[in-house]
Amino acid sequence: MAVAAYPYVEVKVVPPPPPVVQRAPGVVAVVGKTPDGDGGGTATPNHPERVDTLDDAATLFAQRDGDGAVVATTLYKSLVLAMLQDPRPSKIYGVRVQGDDYAAALAGLEAADDVTMVSLANEVDVGTADPPTGLLALKAHVETMSAGGQRQIGFAMVDPATAKNTTYVADVLATSEPLKSSTNRMVLLAARGANGDIATAGMAAVASLPPHYSVVLKKINGVTMPIPQQYAPGEIAKLAEAKVIPIIDPALIAGESLHFGDGYLFGADNQWIDLVRTLDDIEFRLRAGLIGLVGDARITKPGMTLLRTQVDGILGVLQRAAVIDDYLISIPVLDVLSIPEPARTATDSAILKTARENRTVDLVTTIFYGPAVSKLVLTLVAKF
Known part of the structure; x- marks a missing residue:
């Protein structure tokens, strides 16, 4: 049977291919403590909750008094600092800890595959490695997740109450040595005398930057350091040489503000935060962009x-x-x-x-x- 030529030109509309998935590089998670019961908010322990506003943070991780004022908790205060960065991270998760079990709360983040950075709210206890507790639980989490293909960086801080003395740098390094990551997945910030959670504030400040931007001398909002407690030039150099990032208020920058004094990861290699973030981003783009070819x-x-x-x-x-x-x-x-x-x-x-x-x-x-x-x-x- 002959086929009619009419309508002479036949057009078939092919739908466009689906867009390539991109992982937002500025998604952070803050894991922290709140009081048990209603005093710690409505959030379920070990369950990640997205926080878009201060009201979200107050409802989920704090409570209000009879006058409607927020009774701040440790986790709430850290989330506020994360939202004070300008610009702020593209997405913020909060996770409520049950007691001191950071490992269980961090495990609750394993399915949140968009998270790129994690901190523990105002936590300075290094903890133990087996089983992992304290900041070592954070280190174990980011290294395990990164090894599994879900690249993350953990942000920790030196105890701001560590006394100023002639052996300050040596004391800091001796205490913090277990946090050093052989796979370059930890950042350690030092801000002596700081009045807030510099780990979370610093993490959020980094998350606000494109991955390839260096963090050196970038500004951190919401935290202050008393002038007598700020670092002397010799301390700044020694901390940076040990891959601990000192937080400084440079005289060469107008006004009073805190900035990253360097940009290294706290690891065995001389790896920079922006380099690792860029490689993580490129890796995800390649995996997402090429998966459609597998099987075809x-x-x-x-x-x-x-x-x-x-x-x-x-x-x-x-x-x-x-x-x-x-x-x-x-x-x-x-x-x-x-x-x-x-x-x-x-x-x-x-x-x-x-x-x-x-x-x-x-x-x-x-x-x-x-x-x-x-x-x-x-x-x-x-x-x-």
């Missing part, structure tokens, strides 16, 4: 070319936005498929055979990252 892209030259194009589309956007300086993509299977079959070596054939048998494709991306200046070495020459 074939190990053929067109299939592997599509894979390369998809990676180009993700990294090219970041390069154009000056997040990264440049990048390289290497797909060994595509290199082999680009060689005429008669010209392939035994190694080439083995690479292709293994990939097709295992249905596994290796892809290596090299990122060239242009870090921000953290120190200027200026030479002043006087001539007469």
